[in-house]
Amino acid sequence: MKNKxxxxxxxxxxxxxxxxxxxGVSRQTINALxxxxxxxxxxxxxxxxxxxxxxxxxxxxxxDKD
Amino acid sequence: xxxxxxxPRHFRWIGLLFVIASLALYVSDALRDRSxxxxxxxxxxxxxxxxxxxxxxxFQLKEVDLLLTLILVTLxxxxxxxxxxxxxxxxxxxxxxxxxxxxxSVILMIVFGIIVTIFVxxxxxxxxxxxxxxxxxxxxxxIFNLNIWKMNRRIAHxx
Numbered sequence: 001m002k003n004k005x006x007x008x009x010x011x012x013x014x015x016x017x018x019x020x021x022x023x024g025v026s027r028q029t030i031n032a033l034x035x036x037x038x039x040x041x042x043x044x045x046x047x048x049x050x051x052x053x054x055x056x057x058x059x060x061x062x063x064d065k066d
Numbered sequence: 067x068x069x070x071x072x073x074p075r076h077f078r079w080i081g082l083l084f085v086i087a088s089l090a091l092y093v094s095d096a097l098r099d100r101s102x103x104x105x106x107x108x109x110x111x112x113x114x115x116x117x118x119x120x121x122x123x124x125f126q127l128k129e130v131d132l133l134l135t136l137i138l139v140t141l142x143x144x145x146x147x148x149x150x151x152x153x154x155x156x157x158x159x160x161x162x163x164x165x166x167x168x169x170x171s172v173i174l175m176i177v178f179g180i181i182v183t184i185f186v187x188x189x190x191x192x193x194x195x196x197x198x199x200x201x202x203x204x205x206x207x208x209i210f211n212l213n214i215w216k217m218n219r220r221i222a223h224x225x
Contacts (some may be wrong), residue, residue: 031221038159053186 002061006034008052023047070161081147081188082201090140105131119213136205143204155216167210175202 003028009019023030023044026065032038033048040048049056095105107129115123115130152162175198182194 025157025159028155028221029157029159029218031224032159032217035220037220038162041158044158 001036001039001066002063003033003036004059004061005030005048005052008054008059009034012052014051019048019051022051070164072156073147075152075154077147077151081144081149081151084140084142084147086145088137088144091133091137091140095202097135106133106136108132141200142203145200145207147205149207149210163210163213167206167213170209171202171205174205 005019009016014022014036017027020027020030021042024047027046029038029044045056047061049059052059098105109127109134110131111126112123112128112130112204113125177197178201183189188193
């Protein structure tokens with residue numbers, strides 16, 4: 001699954017640590033999400049979507065292999 | 067949502083103390099003169115004691131050497147404290163790494179158990195059997211911390 005978290009985080013001018021604090025996870029988790037090494041749960045996806053003020057389908061995109 | 071019951075973070079250090087105490091007991095046992103010193107003979111309650119050469123005992127008080135028991139139990143408690151303590155930040159990715167580490171450690175221990183059962187005999191097999199639970203915890207702790215270390219290294223590399 002691809003995501004555009006990094007782009008929208010930078011648009012909002014958040015650091016990884018700030019976004020992590022706002023959604024209640026560690027900075028490592030945000031880093032792993034942006035590197036597409038980890039697929040978030042529905043709850044975390046919705047929290048990120050709310051903080052970045054973007055619809056979830058714009059932040060996350062399914063790939064053919066998914 | 068269901069959460070995994072974990073020990074507070076400082077239990078990692080308590081666990082480490084138990085492991086060190088266990089290793090110290092093991093070293094003192096290995097260095098002791100077996101002809102003059104008889105270990106730690108204590109009268110204790112046993113469920114079963116069918117040591118060859120001794121009359122079998124069932125649910126009764128009996129004098130036994132508790133040193134090996136003490137080494138195994140302190141090591142098991144120590145490793146459990148380390149394995150089941152919380153991280154600084156507990157989140158869903160840490161839980162997924164935890165699940166991944168448990169899965170691989172169980173798979174590795176099953177493979178290890180099969181190999182040992184087929185190819186190892188005698189007292190060495192009994193020794194492996196003693197440490198099976200300890201090895202499972204040790205494998206889990208190693209895989210878990212290796213994954214955390216790899217993740218932190220990737221972040222440091224990005225910076």
